[in-house]
Amino acid sequence: MLRRISARYFRGFGAAVVAVAALVLAANAGPARAAEATTPHSQNHTGHAVAMR
DSSP states (O other): OHHHHHHHHHHHHHHHHHHHHHHHHHHTSOOOOOSSOOOGGGSOOOSOOOOOO
16 A cells, blocks of 8 residues: 555656646746847837936
């Protein structure tokens, strides 16, 4: 009976390791690149920035 319990925990631990590895790989994939590069003149400005003096 102890072997069945330890095998169950081992499978659960293995599944957790695979899930964490998948999340880390997905997080490091990064966003997709834009089709066209935007120029500074066409960017939207919200007006919330404070000018530094």
